[in-house]
Amino acid sequence: MVKRLVTFALYQPLFMMLVMVLFVAAGVVAFRSLPVEAFPDVTDVQATVITLFPGHAPEEVEKQITIPLEIALAGVPHSVRMFSHTQFGLSFLTLTFDDQIDDYFARQRVLERLQQAGLPPNIQPQLAPLATPVGELYRFRLESATASPTELRGIEDWVVERALKMAPGVADVVSRGGFIKQYQVNVDLARMKAYGVTLQQVFTALSRGNANAGGNYLEEGEQQYLIRGVGLLRSSADIGSIVVAEHNGTPLLMRDIGEVDDGAVPRQGLVGRNDDDEIVEGIVLMRKGENPSEVLQEIKSRVDHLNESVLPRNVKIVAYYDRSQLISTTLTTVFRNLLEGALLVTLVLYVFLRNGRAAAIVAAVIPLALLATFIGLRVRGIPANLLSLGAMDFGIIVDGAVIV
DSSP: HHHHHHHHHHHOOHHHHHHHHHHHHHHHHHHHOOOOOOSOOOEEEEEEEEEETTTOHHHHHIIIIIIHHHHTTTTTTTEEEEEEEEETEEEEEEEEOOTTTTTTHHHHHHHHTTOOOOOOTTTEEEEEOOOGGEEEEEEEEEESSSOOOHHHHIIIIIIIIIHHHHHHEEEEEEEEOOOOOOEEEEEEEHHHHHHOOOOHHHHHHHHHHHHHEEEEOOOOOOOOEEEEEEEOOOOOHHHOOOEEEEETTTTEEEEGGGEEEEEEEOOOOOOOOOSSOOOOOEEEETTTTOOOOHHHHHHHHHHHHHHISSSOTTTTEEEEEETHHHHHHHHHHHHHHHHHHHHHHHHHHHHHHHOOHHHHHTTTHHHHHHHHHHHHHHTTTBBOHHHHHHOHHHHHHHHHHHHH
């Protein structure tokens, strides 16, 4: 069989040349579409369930959230390990699966089981984004000479985060720092007692006063006018004008029984960098299995667009961590080592064979083996990184060519 194959190759040079051209083209295409990472992602197939239970102690969160979730998720197909962590107002549970299934199958099974969990009303567990610890690609901060930390956090949450989440390959954008704006109603208990108003009436009035209503439509000749009641709150003054109850025929407003102020959600810490003790930053997480180079390119394009056309003139996005430099350094190191190894192998072949033509023929196997590696990595879905490319041994590769 081998003899016939060699004979066919020797007597059909044009056909073999065509095969060689197609092989080289396939290798180049595979390399251009191959995900390139600085280091391999060796994380297991996992699904993380995060549940918020605000205002409750860890013991209550454990009893009412974590334990019911553990019971509901016990025995999920292909799961091998379950880990849970409970703290104030938060339940964190991670399921690890074997390698027989992919991430999407695992997440689907977890979602099906979550529907069976007996949790308190209005508590909705959520799956964490499909990201891994090595998926952190980009870190940035919002800088402004005039905007306050509260204003910067609002811009981060409502403008920047939404724009970057729409980038292909981005799993999530984590916002930190600043103050999350909040309208606070500080009721006066003495006034409430004097007017005979309960705290439940205040809650009901606030929820009822912050809503729009639809009123169908009104026909006028051949036209229709849509009728709607606009009641969404826009400022603290609107909240103060909400009617809570009636007292001696006079509407009792929210500002009559308390004060309405602009405040912030209580926070557990702050974010600082260098000499700045208070900054607003964002962390971009890549979806597992995506191409970091392409995702970074799209992120930078969107950041440039935000800085030029969307954000206020006094607000800028400034990046202070970018993995593209690490990826570039890794690729430079790998290919430099590959080139030095190929040249060294070629020199050793020339020294021992004492024939430049024979050494060149044997050395030609090295780039072909590298192209074959690109094709194999692309077919198997393995990204190119320091280990997958740096593990190539040119001495073993050329052994077969030396014998032939």
